[in-house]
């Protein structure tokens with residue numbers, strides 16, 4: 355049985371072209387071995403929250419793209435995957451969502467094609483309310499990086515602060531909101547979904563994954 359979905363959008367094709375530069379390392383693997391790897395990764399992700407920056411996520415995205423290229427993401431082959439991960443209707447990849455700061459508008463994003471995987475209205479009510487509040491708050495603070503000169507001048511006048519200080523305030527607010535995401539929102543998704551990937555960085559503010567660390571994370575020196 356062939357694939358059932360819309361893998362014909364320009365955005366998806368561009369992403370596949372980009373990823374295809376890495377595909378050569380998988381060429382010698384059989385279809386069976388690829389599906390085995392896919393199953394192994396899904397078993398690892400099951401029950402876990404994973405940072406979007408995690409190298410295994412990039413590996414999983416590549417592997418899934420190779421499986422898609424070989425038309426392996428069929429309902430029949432998906433029977434080999436853990437039952438918690440059905441094939442997504444958007445691109446037929448195993449369904450895992452990404453929690454992003456745009457969650458209040460886009461819901462959970464598909465890990466494989468960036469389409470909406472779970473719309474906000476399908477979240478459990480309490481999680482929807484938390485995400486609406488968190489996402490709106492993040493949007494407010496992060497909008498500073500997109501202000502034009504007129505908006506910057508108006509903000510300086512209203513706050514009595516130079517734009518550099520306003521920008522710095524926004525940077526720390528967004529960083530704290532990403533920490534809040536990790537500590538308070540991500541665990542909520544694991545109560546309702548088999549796995550969740552969460553965005554742990556913001557290029558607009560140059561917030562890096564290593565900046566989003568819980569104070570309780572033990573430090574191990576190697």
Ligand SMILES: [Zn+2]
Nearest residue numbers: 444445464467
């Ligand atoms: Zn998808």
